[in-house]
Amino acid sequence: MRKGIGRWIGIGLTLLGLAWALPAMAADVIINGAGATFPYPLYSKWFYEYSNSHPGLKFNYQSIGSGGGVKQITAGTIDFGATDAPMTEDELAKLPGPIFHIPTAIGAVAVVYNLEGVQSGLKLTPDILVDIYYGRITRWSDRRIVSLNPGVKLPSTDIVVAHRSDGSGTTDIFTNYLSAVSTEWRAKIGRGKSVNWPVGLGGKGNEGVAGVVKQTPGAIGYVELAYAMQNKMKTAALRNKEGNFVVPSLESTSAAAAGAAKSMPADFRLTLVDAPGKDSYGICGLTWLLIYKEQRDEAKGKAIVSFLKWAIRDGQKMNAPLLYAPIPKPVVEMVDKTIRQINFKGKSLY
Amino acid sequence: MTRKAGDNPKDLLFEKTTAVFAFGVLFLAFLLFALLVRESLPAIRKFGAAFLVTKTWDPVAESFGALPFIYGTLVSSFIALLIAVPLAVGSAIFINEFAPEWLKTPVAFLAELLAAIPSVIYGLWGIFVLVPVLRDWLMKPAASYLGFLPLFKGPVYGPSMLAAGMLLSIMIIPFILSVSREVLATVPRLQKEAVLSLGGTHWEMIRIVIGQHCIPGIFGATILGLGRALGETMAVTMVIGNRPDILLSIFQPGYSMAAVIANEFTEATGELYLSALVEIGLVLFLLTFVVNFAAKWILKTMVSRAARGL
16 A cells, blocks of 8 residues: 555656656747846847747846846856947956947937926927036026027926936936037036936936926926836927927937938947937937857857847837837848857857 | 753753854844945045045046935934924823723724835825925925025925935834833833822823833834834935935935935946945945944933932
8 A cells, every 4th residue: 555655656756747847848948138127128028929939948038227237248147138328348348258239229218397388399409408407597487498489488487307316228328418419518427327417306217207207397307208108298309410309209219210320330339319310309329239249058149149130120010119219221231240240169150 | 040051952952053043143244244345345445434524426437425325314314203203202102191992902003004014105105295295385385484594495396305304204103103102001000190199190190200211212212213214215215306415405305325225226337336335335334333332322321320210
């Protein structure tokens, strides 16, 4: 009797073990990545769709922030990184080998405000925006804003400036824009994921800035385009390089990308702000995947390369519904050439 | 009374096991301290003691000073205590001494329930309810009538040191309240009745009894609340305005140590930037340590003085 029970337990355990092992054998390639939070909705959609059509391949992406992504890819604990700010020369120097910045999507940062009785599309010039964030223009009824917006009744309320309190790629793009249009800003404040703001209140995350703007009459802030659109916030029309006032949208973001495509450097580490083109919106930025040129694992490397081939073509169709602008066509060809260089011990994985 | 633990092997085993746990806690605290020191070494080397008294926080230029954060942490916690202590002690006295039986349990229960609410919920409530109400009903009128005082100077934004202090006060009330109630309950009934039978009023009874008996305990309760206020992160960052500046007016935004770590750590790149953030953690660790140590010491002298007084 005892022996019988023992045998049954043995068989049971074996079956259980098999049940455990089978799916593990099927999903034999797991690609680990970490980094930017801004493209996370897009990436999770991509990974989901791609894994569905490629059984045996799984992605594990941790949206811990661009800084964390750069740190982990440098340490080699993940297979790919993701960042909203291109790696600096110092950071590149610390890497064990050459890395590629693969652009995946383009995002825009909208300037949002809370002014009762004023519609969306208030006109602002880059100088005015800089002076507001410097604390030099302190009232909405300032002569410079009024003369730019004839017919708009601007209240005399104080301008409450809001910015991100947490380090973020959004702040990097925004301060990059302010640095591009103002030499003074570039010299005194500079660009970065966190900067020493001359004035204003800090909110944590897009929702924090949006919270300050929505709750405070007279507030101005900056949030990701997708966030502004989903929450139906009033966005400012910014004067671009050609002198046109452009509101942030998918079209004006794509226009900026097309305008900048001609000057795209070979390593794709381009900042898109203040891009040329008559319909271009000023405050845009690329987001990148970080992939080592020399892969350490052939199977993983192959999977990553075929995923990238898919992402820059079919994957781009998923960008617009999630409010990211796709990579312009000429750039896709350039990226394709770069992907061909990814190799395992000198052997191309394309 | 204490039997030597060597008498019985089981006792011995039990004693050693608990000793391991106790030293484990000490060891953890030591490890934490050691790691904080090690990780903040680059910043300590670069800025030295000036880190504690410098006002700039500029990640782009990599120039860091902790003073605005230390100031913000201390001031917001102080405002919180200023509001919470009278409220909590007052309601503890009411619940214990005056409230009818049917009111006692629900009031005490609801007050203590406040402790179970996650701090992010407090933060959201702060953004959507407390800040607009404070701004429109308290800060705007106060700034227009009392704005000549440096403490209430405008402009009024909403998120501010005052908002953070008030939110913190609500969060620490349950701690001070429940410990104060325990302390009040330790007063011997005979003493209270003695005061009353000598013709004392309720107020005199409470004043004498609390003055004699409960001050050290209530002080301890306050320190417990202070400890929580110093380290509170999420709720504070949502209403304090996150501005690394030192402004006298409590209507102006500020920043706290815990908040800046939570805000900037994830995206901090560069060795010096990271280690400056860790050093802020180290300063917070030491500050909490000093506050608790000082409190223990004051408590001890209070208790011994009270004992001599009796």
